[in-house]
Amino acid sequence: MIDTQNLILRAENVSKKYHSGGVDVKALDDITIDIKAGEFIMITGRNGSGKFVEGNKTTHLPEKLKMELRLSQLGYIFQEYALIAELTAIENVMLPAMMLESSKVAKSKALKMLSKMNLQNKVKRLPSQLSGGEQQKVAIARALINEPTIIFADEPTANLDSIASKEVLEIFKSLNEHDNITIIMITHEPEELVYASRIIQLSDGKLV
Amino acid sequence: MIKQLKLPFYLAFQYIRRGRKWTLFLTIFLMTIAFINLIFIPSLFSGIIDGSNKQIINTMTGDIYISPQDGNDYIGQKDEVLQKIKNIDGVDSASAKTLVPARLKQGNIAGSWQTFAVNPDNDRNVSNISSKIISGSYLDADDVDQIIIGRQIAGGTDVEENALSLKGATVGEKVTLVFDGKPKDFTIKGIYNSNFVESDKRAFITEKALNQIIPSTKNKASTINIKLNGSANQDEVIGKVKNLNMNAKVYPWQESTGLMKTVSSSFASINVLLSITSVTIAAVTILIIIYVTIINKRKEIGILRAIGIRPYIIILSYVFLSAIYALAGIVTGTAVFSLILVPYFEAHPFVLPICNAVLVLDWQNYIIRAEIIFFVSLLAGFIPAVIVTRAKMLTAILGR
Known part of the structure; x- marks a missing residue:
């Protein structure tokens, strides 16, 4: 019997194999993970242990939630920032909001988000004119603009120096604690695990 | 409806505004060449037919000619x-x-x-x-x-x-x-x-x-x-x-074209064949240009999908991008044709035994060809955009 109280996401009996170097590798081997609202989860493990697949396959939602959870309620943050090169910081941030609101409203929300990230003076810069940490903060602002319930972050600090990494993690912590956003983050860095409310360690496709 | 078209148009506009200028220039250049290729031969044929008609009028028949009744x-x-x-x-x-x-x-x-x-x-x-x-x-x-x-x-x-x-x-x-x-x-x-x-x-x-x-x-x-x-x-x-x-017969000059009627009819057939070839070449060229552009933007398409932009918005943005390329090619092609090629060939006509042929743009033909190149471009933007947006989001983002 599944306890669905506060359950926001469930990955149930998930298996995934991939083929690498002529060998079948079990990325996920029949694992089940429940994620509750408001958790700050870090998924960790060695390369090839299935963290990335896990981060992107947690799609088994309780029926009730399935109806409520829309794409706009999910925010994605990628290791490589994934900003649109031709758009300025504010244009990148306002883009998801433009799906739902007028461009005027989207712009004002984007400005607010960028101010929250202390980037109010760099709104008109293109990604190529921003540092790695600044680009990641723009990506976070973009992920937040539609007020998501869950944020998926795939090694968001992998390309950042220690100062910028700490800034990003503090932002996640604040979002989790003050805005009650559920955060699912994949990381390689053991020192980052202190920010998590729960750690999921994978090894050879199994939960450890 | 207009609100839904605003975002794809915004994206297409930003791609052009902030994209690489050299790539934009080359794309418009190729579209221009494709369009000129489409209108050059029909214009030359029109010029030959028009020139020979003028020769008949000016040297032989006038606009109307009168002949004696049969038997006189x-x-x-x-x-x-x-x-x-x-x-x-x-x-x-x-x-x-x-x-x-x-x-x-x-x-x-x-x-x-x-x-x-x-x-x-x-x-x-x-x-x-x-x-x-x-x-x-x-x-x-x-x-x-x-x-x-x-x-x-x-x-x-x-x-x-x-x-x-x-x-x-x-x-x-x-x-x-x-x-x-x-x-x-x-x-x-x-x-x-x-x-x-x-x-x-x-x-x-x-x-x-x-x-x-x-x-x-x-x-x-x-x-x-x-x-x-x-x-x-x-x-x-x-x-x-x-x-x-x-007590005489009155004819318009067109009745005396004889030989030129056959030439005009042959030109019309050749024109159809060449037009089909030109349209095919233009279509393939445009398809390749847009396909390469879109394939290079696979990562961005993946990002757009990941941040919640619906596939139809992404597809429309590339259809608009293609439309802008096509319009730019048509406008530039028309300008090059009208302001450079037509005056050049007026100064240096093709010397033929029936006339000195210049380029004559038949506007009805021009509009048909502009419409063809425009719709082919829309299709050329639509097909690869659909293919790329159907790819797995993360595969596209990570370039795998």
Whole structure:
């Protein structure tokens, strides 16, 4: 019997194999993970242990939630920032909001988000004119603009120096604690695990 | 609806505004070439047909021509008929030609060239032969032993039909017109070159000269050519000429095109084949350009999907991008064509035996071809965008 109280996401009996170097590798081997609202989860493990697949396959939602959870309620943050090169910081941030609101409203929300990230003076810069940490903060602002319930972050600090990494993690912590956003983050860095409310360690496709 | 189109248009606009300028320039350049390729050959064919039609009008028939009724050799009361025709609204001028029943020869060389008697003053107003003299001068009304001959009669090593000509006759030399076995010598007063082989196989003497040789042809014409003023309606004038009841047949110039009708019809068939080829080449070129552009933006498409932009918005943004490329290509192509190619070929026309051909843009054809290239571009943007947006989001983002 599944306890669905506060359950926001469930990955149930998930298996995934991939083929690498002529060998079948079990990325996920029949694992089940429940994620509750408001958790700050870090998924960790060695390369090839299935963290990335896990981060992107947690799609088994309780029926009730399935109806409520829309794409706009999910925010994605990628290791490589994934900003649109031709758009300025504010244009990148306002883009998801433009799906739902007028461009005027989207712009004002984007400005607010960028101010929250202390980037109010760099709104008109293109990604190529921003540092790695600044680009990641723009990506976070973009992920937040539609007020998501869950944020998926795939090694968001992998390309950042220690100062910028700490800034990003503090932002996640604040979002989790003050805005009650559920955060699912994949990381390689053991020192980052202190920010998590729960750690999921994978090894050879199994939960450890 | 407009709100839903705003975001894809915004994306397409930003791709162009902030994308690589060199790539944008090359893309528009290729679209321009594809469009010019599509309109060049039809315009050249239009130019050849238009040029040859003008040659027929200006050197042979005028806008309207009148022939004797079947069974008659001549139109009678020529001077009165000409006067009545000149008084009709829409008629600029009219000129009568009388076919001279004589054989033209020089020494031992004789040919089956047609010789006409004209009133030089009238003929100047209808035909442009008087302005095509390349040696000597045109006839005067009082000339009675002077003749002008076309370049194909005079001949010369650079003449297309030299073998059938007088092989190099020059101004001042004598030629003979033989009437019913009686010869009459004429001095070549001028040689003309209209660049229309059929017209350049004719010779002209004055009415006064013909009347002296064959008095029975006085006030008679084999044909009357009418030149209309710019705004005149051809059918209306034909109707008014017919109402003169002069016992003759009245035709628009189009009825005398003969050879050119076949040429025009062949050009139309060639044009269709070339158009299909050009459209195919343009379509494939555009498809490759847009496909390469979109494949290079696979990562961005993945990002857009990941941040919640719906696939149809992404697809539409590339359709708009293609539309902008196509419009830029059409506008640039039209500008290059109209402002560079057309003036260049007007200054350096293609020299053909029927006319000096320039490029003539048929606007109806132009619009059809612009529409074709536009819709092909939309399709070329749509197909690869659909393929790429169907790829797995993360595969696209990570470039796997």
